Amino acid sequence: MYECQYVLKSVIIVRMATAGLEKKVKDNFLTCSICLEMYTDPCTLKCDHTFCRKCVTSYIQTRPDAVQSKTIPCPCCRQDTKVPHPRRPVEEWAGQIKPSIILQGLIETYRSEVAVQGTSSTCCTICQQLGETTPGALWCAECEVALCDKCVKIHRVTPNSLNHDLCDLSSRSKVKRRIKCTEHKSNRVEFHCQDCGKAACQTCCIIYHRACKTVVTIESMKPGMKAALMEKRLGMEKRLKVRSKKVDIRNEKLESSSRITESAVQNIRLICQTAINKIKQKETQLLDELNTISQTYADQLQADVKLEEIEMQMYRQHCVFIDHALVSDCEMDLYDAYQAWESGAVEMEDVRDTEAADTRRIAEIRFIPNTFRVLKTLDKLQFGKIGVTYQGTCLLSPVLVDTIDVRVESDKMSPVLRCITVLAVDDIQTCVVTDCYNNCLKSLYIRDNHPCHSKLPLDNSPFGMTQLKQKQVMVAVPESRQIVTVEVTP
Template structure:
């Protein structure tokens, strides 16, 4: 029961509906689905319907249909399950358990339901004990092989391969032209015009070997699909993490803007307080002055009133004289300017426009380079000039590391005999350099903190730790002048030299040659890149070619187009996460995109994008493309459309 459940869960379940197959159908790619699920999926793929094929929901491989003019329902209806799937369905699918407990076929014809105990391999019928005695007494069936009906494994091994058309005829032939197992009657009637018919016994080893090979291919495809699923899941995790970081950055931008507004508000409020305090102080002083004057006037008024009502002329004239003199001394205070008023002037239309024009930042849908609808946009430019440079930098190669969360661009500067690391920590950009014995050629990324650098004229390969400053770790002495360099495994490097028949060597980390590889038309490799499946991609400007070979030296493809597409000094090369190849064509000022098999896709970067004599190229983990254009590294991103500004 456990085996049956395991088979049902792992091999007899439709990946679309996640249920046990109902009327299964197997496509040319050997993936199997319920016919109803496959029909629903096909109806959602207008491109496939227009192309008259059934797309596989798992691997997207199309399956040709026998009658393209018929409705889609008939396309799917004509599909049959593979023999393996059908056999598993018969043995372990729904109803298989009940099928093991069949009723006697003879009793069944008499309307009885007697449990069967035996099965005849010739008659392919089940019998109860009583009917089995009759079966064994009959002259034509007494010699038939009979086994226990409950032993499903033995029944299957003894089951005769009978023709579905001529049910009493055993299948003993195989028509290679029609790829069908047939009986002698079928051969004489339906396959008379076929040229190649062989016996089933002679074909069985071939079929078994073919199915075994096919099973190995399926196993590889299953592993590939599993790896793709793991990769996509990691992408989902990465996207969710980046989305949260972007949201946090947007909130920080908003907070920064709010802090600026609050600061401006405080400045205005403080100015209002200062201005109003000055006015209030002046007015309070004026009131105090007026109160003093009013007291003086009050005293003078009382003194004058007493003099007027007095009968003493001397007192009256004395007051009169003093009042006249005092009147001439009183200053005219009515001409003092009125105190100013605090006024707040604002233009709401202007304010609204300023707020509407405010940009918290930009949000763009960044696509992978492999997305053929993506558009390149120059993200930023890195100036690799360092203090102490004797000449303008000439950048031969580039790679990008992630050191403690900091993206560090590493370049080989030919003119200044140095390896440089460039990184930003706000508000500054830092360029550090490690002086080498001679000019560096190529960089191989060993890890996120270490690189290897070829120094051909000194017959050296140096390893460097990036902290993010470059620190020399070791110097590997080599027997040849190696120019091109790439990372193959933790213990192996791939290096290219000039002027030898086997121009690419696989080295260990001591510089020992483990194997030499012939790269065909390329005798002087300029750049080497190792793909995700450990194939080598080698470019050479002298023969204007790009070659891909396995680590065993077997040719994969050669890209050497002619005419308008002819290469003009192909140099730097890298690959995307999907296997696409990006090739620098130096003299034509381009970066060319090829498929994994070396087919032209498009010119993704040209001189119109700001490229001028590019050399090295690499991609970082975020999909940014780095291209050296002396003395700069130009960094491009690929977006779905023009940036959507948030307002």
């Protein structure tokens, strides 16, 4: 007797301690700080604070600044969390936050433990109505009440509940669920009217479904319902497989696109690096050439300077000799100096215009950028068109290189040229001119180091001309009101 009381007291103390610990765990770790209730679909922000997903959605809608900045501010620490897909509606922003799987598992475990403890400590429903707290022993699925030992005896001898099935409280969730009619509380829903498509109890069948042709029991519909549900499930599985296959295909395409993009980025970087290396190599080469030319010219200038200094020293010595003879009282000194000059012992050279000569030499050192080759090389590297702009004063001066005699032996008079165009035909620089006086079009070129020419007679005097293609030009003949297309073939 005393041992039983001691055990009962120990169980009560343990339960009280466990209940206090469970309350602390629930309040401190499983309760949302916005709604102050246990988490419902918990989600964790970037700052590791967790809230109910619906609470986060409601909080975002109260913050216009968050909607404008497309971020989710934490209600606790105000730290912002970026929305992965901000173009979607604001109501779906919270759905993009990662769920807290650990907290969700703790909540489910806590609720199951509470349910088990609530089940094991369920009191008798009838005794509670009488103001007593008697532990329940069995569960009546028909009446949905918990019964103690005394009430069980009464329940089994009562005519209305004589045939009710009783089970343990721990297994009451496994008992077959029986639905009662909403209109006739004491009757269970056991029939289904296929004509009306409604479930009904026995009384409803007698009152409302007497004229219906097909009224069957729900029990007899079980095989058909199972078959239909199995068919639905198979259809869902097929759709699931199709969707899964589409997702896999799209993921493969996404990975392939990512690989292609990465490869393209690497190729672009490789091409750019190659171009940079070539440009730097060309820069080094040009600088070396410039240094060589500059050093050669500087050495030449230094040699000229030394030569000029030697000549200057010689001239100074002769000047001193002449000055000494001029101030000497001896006639022979003056005569000797005069005779040395007359005999050619001292040669007087013309003073050279060194400044003009140096200017010409400096002007000869020119760096002419071959922009055409540079642009062609860059175009081969697929960089597109690159504009070259020169700012400031041009360092190059126009220099006459060559002249071409456009007179032809058959022409009786000198031609009158209206327009001139230069073509590159088969790598031959061809000069095309319009001869208005002789009513013809002429082409002049050099082949094998010999000047050559050709002539195309026209009906009237040509006026303007422009290049149409690589080997073709268009010529305007105003008097004939024509535009002639001519193909140039040296």
